Amino acid sequence: MNNSVVNTGRLLGAGLRALLVLTLLTGVLYPLAVTGVAQALFNNKANGSEIKLDGKVVGSSLIGQQHYGLDYFQPRPANGLGENTVNTQYKLILSGATNRSADNPQLVTWVKQAKAKVVAENSTADYKVRPSQVPADAVTSSGSGLDPDISPAYAELQVHRVAERNHLSVARVEKLVEDHTQGRTLGFIGEPRVNVLELNIALRELAKGR
């Protein structure tokens, strides 16, 4: 009896020492080594791919922002984004999806409303958007709620509105969208996309120099 207690204690001690040694290796040395290499070789990327405009950081090319005015290209809806509730000294954005199922009535309503909004907002005096033109990404929330991209179809749909509001020709804005459309990596990986923040920065510059 006593013997087995001693043996168990010994074994648990070995387990604890193993854990501590491996924590040092994989929980301290490894992340520090990766951070060292990352910061030395890929400084901007390791720190969040920040983009500057007029010397000021205006965000990350990887993180989608909400609340662009209608003069600008709109991102995807983000109904799954939350705010922090646990540590309220911070104002953190909580990434996330809506997790609504395909037959969820609330999701159906969201999609309906988003579609109506996209149609209404993007129809101008001489350009009427048809509901069938609205691509899926324009009316659905992404997985992270931080999707930095929209589909080229959604960007094109917004061209007339953006051109009119910025007093630019449709052709120039179309060209802008085209220049900011990224195809599939190596021609087949992922989907074609337009980075909204980068596009809007270019738009602001274009409108300024008009």
Next chain:
Amino acid sequence: MGPVLAGVLQLLALIAALALAYVPLGTYMARVYSADRHWRVERWIYKGIGADPDTEMRWPAYLRGVLAFSAVSVLFLYLLQRLQGVLPLSLGFKSIDPDQAFNTAASFVTNTNWQSYYGEQAMGHVVQTAGLAVQNFVSAAVGMAVAVALVRGFARSRTGELGNFWSDMVRGVTRILLPGAFVAAIVLVACGAIQNFSGIHEVGQFFGGSQQWNGGAVASQEAIKELGTNGGGYFNANSAHPFENPTPFTNLFEIFLLLVIPFALTRTFGVMVGSVKQGYAILATMATIWVGFVGLMMWTEFAHHGPALQLAGGAMEGKEVRFGVGSSSIFAVSTTLTSTGAVDSFHSSFTGLGGGITLLGMMLGEIAPGGTGSGLYGMLIMAIIAVFIAGLMVGRTPEYLGKKIGTREIKLAACYILVTPALVLVFTAFAMALPTPAHSMTNSGAHGFSEILYAYTSAANNNGSAFAGLNADTQWFNSTLGLAMIFGRFLPMVFVLALAGSLGEQKPVPETAGTLRTEKPLFTGLLVGAILIITGLTYFPALALGPLAEGLAS
């Protein structure tokens, strides 16, 4: 090029990359677990542990090592979270509540990585990097060690000795996971995954004002999270978050990482039992199921049935534009057929049948190709069952790899396959019968039931993905899911190691004309059939109430 063709090409590219890695990695891993010499750094580690790495262990000793190390790990990770409030580098985050801390500790030690917390508002640098990420390494290494012990049981004769747990576990970390994760982490950073210790900081926005971001050791954790089939995200959005998975390429790369070790371990198995063809037969079984599931998933997701998705014109709810439907489908199947549970898109918003495929993937026991180590031993158990079924058909004592599958062996294998279904179905039944757990559902009807079924399936099979509409941060779910994870991980390991012991003690049976040729395609077909039938019979009623009901209604 259309998105369907692009999806298929991505699948083919993935298969090609996995095929290229198969022989070198599998053979290398066999050498890792067979080598006599220790690296210098390993000697230091053994000295630190106070264990002799050359002592052979019988199965009870091996099991005691697994359990002692894991028990200490749960306790350590629990305390780390409970003390977070007073630890340095915690960014002012508070200590985690007892029920959630237990759930998270159980989750990461069992290679599940179910998360009932939001990473960005709950866990500081110390818990993430020195607690959670460490378990990403060691829980994977423990799984591989147990698998290797079982393989030795097949490979060795007239001995109950299965190797040394400390040596197998440490080598898994130092020679396989650590180098692999380091390279992978650098690749991820080069593509845009973040890796810094800047904590929470303000970043300007396009329209003035600022937003607050978490900095952290994300890429280093992301790499091992995939490579070790763990799946716990640094951020709540997991691999959908652009800082964890920034580009279409990283998405494919992460799928590769989470599949490469489980698939290559079949080669390791083949080399160690002295017949790589046996490894190919197991590989073929895994690959058949995986490719079949990917095909089904792409079909249903591109067809986007379900009222909301039909209205939207595509299954993009919960999916990122840069990945699209094709790549997200491959990820979803790969993460649920392994024990990873990382997600690049949210399964709850998949089509009804798509969600069902992710559920069924886990219900197969995560063996195609399964978790690091756990996939191989799970599949070998199914192989024993298949051999037994074949033996019954022809009235012969079944044999596998020259070992008799007698009463004791088949009892252990049967116990193994009963553990997780029992956990899943009993806990789900209780959760549905009690008045309060159902309050956690976001969706109602069949999908609400699926949320709870998914949670226990994910926990008991150590997957960790979720139909995340379920609010799992309640005492009921934190406690019961924590228990499901622990029993779902360690009870099967008990049976696997006991089986390894009894196989190793046997003397080999000579091969005769009547021996079932387990390296042939016929056996692969038998094995695939046995897996699907056993899983189907076990779970069909539950699946019919959830995803099938939802899928057929739309």
